[in-house]
């Protein structure tokens with residue numbers, strides 16, 4: 001019996017722990033800092049012998065289908081002298097990367113359909129994917145060291161041309177957005193249709209104010225439902241544990257009582273006993289006190 005109760009305790013704990021750890025993982029999945037770190041490390045592993053000045057498209061594991069990244073390694077001097085143009089990004093000359101190193105690498109990110117998983121602007125709708133431009137330190141032997149660099153831009157800013165803009169209402173003007181490392185969101189007007197200026201490295205996109213519509217209400221209802229279900233599951237697990245503890249307590253108390261009764265009965269007269277269910281019931285033997293006849297004169 002004791003073993004069984006312990007088993008149940010163990011099983012319950014395992015269930016609770018698994019449940020809690022899955023919650024923690026779920027909240028960790030869409031952390032954009034860890035995404036940057038993952039992409040950087042992956043890019044470093046993907047290219048064996050990188051050539052300086054060459055652009056590489058990095059293919060990602062299947063679970064990241066939809067994200068595009070490219071990388072280039074440069075001599076810091078040539079970056080400062082010439083700037084660098086690649087795909088939708090135009091970095092002018094005279095941009096100073098910090099800390100000061102001989103080599104650097106630039107990671108270009110297009111988060112594609114993953115954008116809204118990692119970044120969000122409350123009350124605004126993203127019209128384009130989130131684009132990232134992130135400089136890292138580099139060395140002769142490794143493509144990227146994954147130590148982030150800052151860009152000091154005093155002259156012309158970086159320009160980002162956003163392609164694949166989602167259709168939007170004609171009477172609203174889209175706005176550029178910069179996502180800060182601290183989770184902040186900064187707005188800035190476009191300089192040309194779908195062209196944003198960037199005064200630092202980081203992640204950018206284009207948004208319009210969200211108009212209240214049915215779809216939004218639907219998605220809000222959906223979110224509410226998810227929390228409701230989560231709360232329900234937590235309550236259920238809590239209740240399960242509570243009931244289990246109660247059962248254990250009741251069993252232990254019961255067993256103690258029975259043991260006490262047994263001990264008492266053993267100390268007292270040695271009754272013969274029989275069982276009814278789990279309870280020992282004493283009964284007096286018929287033969288305990290033999291009837292003694294007064295005299296031997298038995299009528300035959």
Ligand SMILES: *[C@@H]1O[C@H](CO)[C@@H](O)[C@H](O)[C@H]1NC(C)=O
Pocket residue numbers: 055056057068070
């Ligand atoms: C990377 O892929 C894009 C298309 O996704 C293509 O336009 C570009 O030329 C490729 N770059 C390199 C260096 O292969």
Ligand SMILES: *[C@@H]1O[C@H](CO)[C@@H](O)[C@H](O)[C@H]1NC(C)=O
Pocket residue numbers: 029061063064
């Ligand atoms: C994708 O798979 C890689 C391993 O291939 C893993 O490190 C990463 O956490 C996974 N990411 C997601 C979002 O599932």
Ligand SMILES: *[C@@H]1O[C@H](CO)[C@@H](O)[C@H](O)[C@H]1NC(C)=O
Pocket residue numbers: 065066113114117
């Ligand atoms: C993005 O789209 C690709 C197919 O193009 C799909 O495999 C992937 O699951 C999508 N990712 C998300 C987060 O929706």
Ligand SMILES: *[C@@H]1O[C@H](CO)[C@@H](O)[C@H](O)[C@H]1NC(C)=O
Pocket residue numbers: 082083084085090
């Ligand atoms: C990048 O493009 C701009 C024009 O968009 C041009 O003036 C500049 O010379 C180009 N830089 C390089 C390094 O090709």
Ligand SMILES: *[C@@H]1O[C@H](CO)[C@@H](O)[C@H](O)[C@H]1NC(C)=O
Pocket residue numbers: 122123
């Ligand atoms: C979004 O809009 C709602 C009302 O329309 C407002 O209560 C809320 O504060 C806004 N959120 C932000 C981050 O501005």
